[in-house]
Structures are given as C-alpha cells and as structure tokens.
Amino acid sequence: MARICDDLRAHTPRIVELWERAIELEPWILPRQLAKPDFMPELIDGIATCSVCTPPTRESVSALAQMAARHAAGRALEGAEHGRVLHEYYFARSAIWSYFGERQEETTADDLQTILYVDVAVSLATRAALLGYYRVEFERQGTWSGALDRLVDETPLLWEADRRRGAGA
Numbered sequence: 001m002a003r004i005c006d007d008l009r010a011h012t013p014r015i016v017e018l019w020e021r022a023i024e025l026e027p028w029i030l031p032r033q034l035a036k037p038d039f040m041p042e043l044i045d046g047i048a049t050c051s052v053c054t055p056p057t058r059e060s061v062s063a064l065a066q067m068a069a070r071h072a073a074g075r076a077l078e079g080a081e082h083g084r085v086l087h088e089y090y091f092a093r094s095a096i097w098s099y100f101g102e103r104q105e106e107t108t109a110d111d112l113q114t115i116l117y118v119d120v121a122v123s124l125a126t127r128a129a130l131l132g133y134y135r136v137e138f139e140r141q142g143t144w145s146g147a148l149d150r151l152v153d154e155t156p157l158l159w160e161a162d163r164r165r166g167a168g169a
Contacts, residue, residue, distance in 0.1 A: 004114050005053035008044055011099060016040045019095035030087040034080070039071040043092060043125060051121040052114055058152060061124065065148045068125040069132025076133045085133050089126040096122060124155050 008015070016037050023035045046067045050060040072085045100107065100115055107115075131138065131147050138144035 001052045001114050001117075004111060004118070005048050007103070008048040008052070008096075008099075008118070012041050012044045014102075015044055015095050015099045018098045019091050022091045022094045022098070030084065030091065034084055035088070035091075039088070040092060040095075042067055043071070044096075047096070047118055047121040047125065050124075051117040056117070061121075061155065062148065062152050064121060064125055065128035065131075065152055068128035069135065069148060072129035072132035073135045076136070082130065082133050085129050086126070089122070089129055093119070093122045093126070120155065124151070127151055 019037055019040055020035070023030050023032060046064040050056055050064040054060070068089075075085050075088075076082075096118060128148060128151055131151060135144055138147055
C-alpha cells in the first residue's frame with residue numbers, strides 16, 4: 001500500500017494532466033472553460049491518505065469527506081450547477097484509473113485490492129461533494145450536522161473487513 005501511496009502523491013501532476021485530457025476528449029460533458037483542476041491535488045492527497053498511505057481510519061475517511069464537501073460548497077457559492085461537480089469527480093475517477101492503466105505492467109495482484117480501496121475513496125468523495133454542494137439546503141432543514149458522519153458510517157470500509165479476515169486466518 002505504501003508504494004501506491006507514494007506513487008499517487010509523486011504523480012499527482014500526471015493525474016491532473018490525465019484529468020484535463022479526459023475533459024478535452026469529452027467536452028460535451030464538462031466544457032473546458034468550466035473545468036478547473038484546482039481541487040485535484042488536494043483530492044488526490046486526501047484519497048491517498050484515507051485509503052492507502054496509512055491504515056485507514058474513520059478520521060482519515062472523514063477528513064476526505066470534509067475536503068470534498070468544502071470543494072463542492074465552494075463551487076455552489078460560485079454559482080456552478082451540481083452537475084458540474086459530479087462531472088469533476090467523474091473525470092477525477094477516470095484520470096486515476098487512466099493513471100493506474102499507464103502503470104499496468106508494474107501492478108501486482110496485491111495492488112489490485114489496494115486500487116479498489118482508492119476507488120471506494122473516490123466514491124466517498126463524490127458523495128460527500130454532493131452533500132457539500134447542498135449544504136445550505138441541509139442547514140435550512142437542520143440536518144447538516146452529522147450528514148458527513150452518516151456518509152462515513154455507511155461507507156463500506158473494505159480495508160477493515162480485510163483486517164478482520166487477516167486476523168481470523
């Protein structure tokens with residue numbers, strides 16, 4: 001896991017390039033003039049931290065959720081449509097998978113399970129971003145407090161299941 005952690009962090013600029021290239025290939029999904037990769041370095045670091053850099057904890061997963069929610073709340077304040085946020089995360093996931101595809105020859109069978117953890121973290125970040133985008137509405141309803149905690153609690157923490165299986169073996 002540490003190797004993939006270091007790899008993701010060291011190659012963040014490459015992943016951002018892949019994000020931008022993916023947008024160029026599908027401009028009808030997210031027009032280039034709306035695409036801002038400003039959140040990508042922090043997102044990649046958060047994904048790496050909560051899924052592969054250290055044994056993931058509820059706190060590290062929560063930190064990723066909070067970061068994604070802040071990003072999307074900022075987009076909402078800018079007047080962006082919620083679809084734009086979803087598209088940004090769609091392209092983030094695509095870029096990360098493209099990056100893993102580029103290094104396919106270096107990927108071991110053990111890496112595949114680790115890459116699954118990264119994908120779960122991307123999904124969590126996407127869901128947290130949607131919550132953050134609608135934070136004002138949640139606050140109006142009095143349900144923002146705990147919204148991200150509920151998300152973190154219902155996320156399948158595959159690494160914990162793996163640890164339990166390993167302890168029982």
